[in-house]
Amino acid sequence: MNTSSIHFQLSFIEPQAHYVEVSMFIEGFSQPYIDLKMPVWTPGSYLIREFSKNVEQVTALSKDGEKLLVSKISKNTWRVYTNGHDFACSYRVYSFERSVRTNFVDDSHAFISPAGTFLYVDGQLSHASTVQVILPPQWSYVSTGLAQTEVGELVYYAEDFDILYDSPLEIGNQDIWHFQAAGIPHEFAMVGQGNYNKDQLTLDIQKIVAEETRIWGSNPNDRYVFITHNYQSAHGGLEHLNSTVLAASRNAYITNIGYNNFLSLVAHEYFHLWNVKRLRPKNLGPFDYEQENYTPLLWIFEGFTAYYDNLITRRCGFRNEVEYLNELVSEFNLVLNRPGHLLQSVGLSSFDTWIKQYRPDENSPNVSISYYNKGAMLACMIDISIIVGTNGEKCLDDVMGAAYERFYLMENRGIEEKEFQALAEEVTGVSLKEIFKAVYEITELDYNAYFNKVGYQFIDQNKLNQTSSLGIKVSHSDGRTTIKAVDRNSSAWEYGLNVDDEIIAVNGNRLDQQGRELDQAMTYSQVGDEVVILVARDGLMMEIPVKLKASEKVSYYIERNPEASEEERRLGDVWLSLG
Structure with a gap:
């Protein structure tokens, strides 16, 4: 019986030049040509990254050593005319982008992100493959989640390409x-x-x-x-x-702070073992590696994970009550200080991740929010609602465990939002309608009312302090003060200060290299005052009078409510594992 096989070899002839050499051996396919494709994105990072841009020198030889015609037919597809013969395809991948999702190779080590490295045979994503690593003499180890075919051999097995693309390799002296x-x-x-x-x-x-x-x-x-x-x-x-x-x-x-933040990162990524890698949105798997895979549910799968990462460090005793509350409230302040929270719902933020989350620009805070932060906020409200509604007998943990058991262990399928809500209400007996409705609205919940139920209060310390504001963010570089962001509906927005304007002077006072005159002018100005900003815009000088408006920035904190009842305090202890 004729069986097909796909085998890769990775070698590093010029690691100092940031290249990995890939050989792909394909046997047992009888069609006259085979299309080899490279993914355009990698699961977990929702952006079209066009990995094929790094692929060079694609060639193919038959098993008998005959050079085969290779024709590139799309941005990420190479057609190999095989006439039914087994063949080897060789190519190089330029690898010099430091991130957790892209290849990086230098003379000290190689990090291999599989989606940006391994081609797949069109229509054969379910095919098994093996990967052999040829270590250069200066490197000693390979670390990967892939299973070794034999102990001591640097040959690894993936039962399909979904697993291969989900198994990065670290190669070097780690x-x-x-x-x-x-x-x-x-x-x-x-x-x-x-x-x-x-x-x-x-x-x-x-x-x-x-x-x-x-x-x-x-x-x-x-x-x-x-x-x-x-x-x-x-x-x-x-x-x-x-x-x-x-x-x-x-x-x-x-x-x-640094160590606890690292532990939160560990907790976050490990939590994903269940939440998104196994319990997953319906549209995220099986993956289409050639285009966007849309879902509005990242507020659950990333946002809930962002809620749990710091909560787990609290439960493990790494953070005390105050430290944890400071981490939690930062999620609220990040969202509520972005003008975009009045324009974009968290459901739309999830859906638009492909064009917004990983492609921020100077206007992003004005038009968008992060499903990480807002999802964490809503997860907190759900958790508190369940704790209060069940008298402390249940919490969000019970919902997550039940969802994992039903939708992954029992039914092994992706979920939709409505059935996640239905399961949560079934497991807890608590109505979560208000919170799930808020997923697609831009009005905010009454967060303080939720926190009060567990003996805490949610207070904006800026509420009674009306301060003037231009509504800009600036950078100081090479002796210049340059506008980098302008808040929607701020004084700067209304009177026409622009991103990339260089601020030269304020009220006739030339700025020093740190822009201190700007700070001083704002310190001594009141709401309603006019300041005159001299800017250089595209090489031209212009004076812009600006009438100052009140700052709309919030600064919330969470603390124990001195008027809380004994029962509310008890439920708060349940929430934060303080008992």
Whole structure:
């Protein structure tokens, strides 16, 4: 019986020049030509990234060494005229973009993002494949969630291309250690220098894994791999089926804030094992790798995860009550200080992620919000509603565990918003209609009313302090003060100050290199005063009189309500695991 196979080899002839060489061996396909395609995006990062732009020198040879015709027929498709013969396709991928979602190769290591590296045979995404890594002599290790075909061999197996594209590889001399968490083997691979403490990290991550496994009821892994890239300054991550890639600041591990933020990042990406990688929106899987995969549900799958990451650090004892509340309230302040919250709902934010979330510009705060922040806000309101409605017997954990069991373990399918809401109300007996309605509205919930029910209050400390504001953000560089953002409906917006205007003087006073005269003018001006701004716009000088309006910025904080009842305080202790 004729069986087909797809095998890749990765080698690194010129890593210092940022290239990975890829050979793809294809056997057992009888058609006269085969179309090889590269994804245009990678799951978990919702942006068309056009990975094919980095592919060079695509050639093909038959098994007998005959050169085959290769024709590029679209931006990400190469047609190989095989006449039914087995063949090898070779190409190079330029890899020099530092992120958790893109290839990076230099003389110290290689990070391989599979969607930007491996071509697939059109129509064969369900086909198994193997990947062999040819290590250059200066490198020693490979860290990946892919299963090895044989112990000690650097050949890895993926049962389909969804798994291959969800399994990044770190190749080099990374610092590797292993530990058990929730009964599952875990590997940690640290890339680059950092002031981390392996023993402390291991203990704290074990607590996170145990708590998250408790929430979901079971852990789906046979093994799990953390890949962390240490930079001078970085923070971010990307989830995968049984691994994650994190970016961290190398010197932040020894500060309380820096270390706790890293633990929140770990908690966030690990939570995705369940929330989005398995319990998922209906439209996110099976994936179409050639175009956008739209869903309005990222407010649940990213926003709920953003709510849980800091909450888990609170439950594990890494943050005290005040530290946690400060982290939580930052989600509210980030959303409510963006004029875009009056224009874009969180449901639309989820749907528009492909054109807005990963392509911010100077006007983004005026027209959009993040489903991470707003989703976390709504998750908090749902959690509080359930705790109050069940007298502290249940919380959002119960909904997440039940959804995972029903929609993934039992039915193995994606979900729609209406059935998630129905399940939540079924499991808890609590109506969540008001909150789910708010997903598609731009009016805000009465957040203080929710917090009051668990003995806290949500207060804007700017409410009684009317201060004047231009409504701009500036940068100081090379002795120049330049406008970088203008808030919708602010004084600057109304009177015509523009992004990229260089502010030369205010009220006839020339700005120094730090722009202190601008700060002084605003400090001593009142609402209704006029200031005259001299700007250089595209090389031309112009004076712009601006009548100052009141600042619309909020500064909320969450604290215990001194008038809370004993029962409200008890429910608050349940919410924050303070008992």
